[in-house]
Amino acid sequence: MIRGSVVVVTERCKGCGFCVEFCPTHVLALSSAFNAKGYHPPHLLNAEKCSGCNLCGLYCPDFAIYGYREPGAKTDRPAGARKEVEQEAFDAGTR
Secondary structure (H helix, E strand, C coil): CCCEEEEECHCCCCCCCHHHHHHHCEEEEECCCCCCCCCCCEEEHHHHHHCCHHHHEEEEEEEEEEECCCCCCCCCCCCCCHHHHHHHHHHCCCC
């Protein structure tokens, strides 16, 4: 499973909620705490479910949040699957 995380720049956030609404893994929620501007920034609810897709960052109008993939995170692909696909492509090209 791909693992990721989210970074929130709390003081930039206006609390619009786009990141919460468009998160495909539903790991964000608006906080009950206020930032210096009086808005409710998002926080992570289920950090282990975050895929690091960065949709939150793409939708944020204030660049107050971004997602990233953890280095060395495993994919859903079985080990060796890439080698099999590469071998099939090689074999098809040599026939």
